Amino acid sequence: AATDVAKRLDDQKSCALTAIDIFTPSSEILRCKLKDYCERLILKDPISHARKIEELLWRRGFYDAVAAAKKLRRGGNWDEAEKALLSTHIQVGVGFYHHLILRLQQECGLDLNSIVDFAFPEPAAAKGKLGSTEVQQSALKIIHRSLVCLGDLARYKLDVDPSWDPMIATRYYKMAISVDPTIGMPHNQLGTLAAHKNHGIDAVYHYLRCILCSEPFEGTDGNLKRVISTNFYAGRDKAPLQRCAARLFGLLHKWDNEASSIDKINEDCE
Structure with a gap:
């Protein structure tokens, strides 16, 4: 039933001509059904098919609508109706994942004290x-993934409302790290969130942390290289901190380059 509903949602999305078409009453009913089916399947058997169902839930239930609405919005800006519909969609997602985490805590007898601040x-x-x-x-593992989804939803809210507090997304990602620090995905998302701050230093830190995790996110290496290349050059006209960051990124670039000798890297570090 869940896969059938997901397919119908995909078909409706393909026919949408405007961002508002993504949030028709029939689409909302299908998304509600999908959430209900997926929640029941996850709670019935959190081991066997949970990862597949959880991915279907996130993609078809929440992510696809946001991605399609961004693609279809007029002129790259949101009008008031689009903003209202997308904000409501995001808030529904936040409410759902809070509910799912608390339900899993109660059903499975999990102690999330000092890990999840709303448990x-x-x-x-x-x-x-x-x-x-x-x-x-x-x-x-499902709770960890749900916290990452909550962080992503809070990050999408920033696109609709730039005055939204980015620390809300940071809060969810950091809770995910507390649940399982071996998974690098939350650090990758924190790097994305910090991409244009502090001359890229914060983003590079989180991307490196992600790469060093036992389960790194596969796209992080490319993200790290992009941030380094963006902030690599800083002439004399730049602020001292920016020049310092550029120097650090230059060393990281050389360290990653097989053609660079250790002696040259050591010389530049002095």
Whole structure:
């Protein structure tokens, strides 16, 4: 049923001519059905098919609508109707993922205190097989992914409303890191969020952290190289901090370049 609904949503998206067409009543009903089906499947068996269902939920339920609306908006700017519809869509997503995380906490008896700042202070007793260690570990992976989705939704809100606080997205990504620091994806997203700040230093830090994780995000290496190349040159007309950042990025570039000798890198570091 979930895949059938997802296909119908995909078909409707293909027929959309404006951003407003993405959020028709029939599309909203289908998205509600998809969320309901996916939530039930995840809670029924958090181990076997959760990753596939979770990806379907995020893509068809939330991400595709945002991406299609951005592509179809007129003149690259949002009008008031489009902003209202997209903001509502994002808020629905935030509410859903908060609900899913809390439901998983209660059903699986997870202690998320000091990890997720909106979690129940004390977990309920796990229900039947949902209390097994294997199920709890799978549930934590779903919670980790849900926190990344929440961070992404908060980041999309910045596109609709530039006055929106970017720290909200940062908060969700950092909670995801607390749930599982071995997965690099949240650091990649933090790097994307910080791309135009502090002369690229913060972005480079998070991209490097992502690459060094046991499960790095595959697109991070390209993101890192783009930030370094963007901030690589800084002439005498630039601020001292910007020149310092450019020098650091130059060293990173040489370190990544197989043609650069260690002696030359050491000489530049002195």
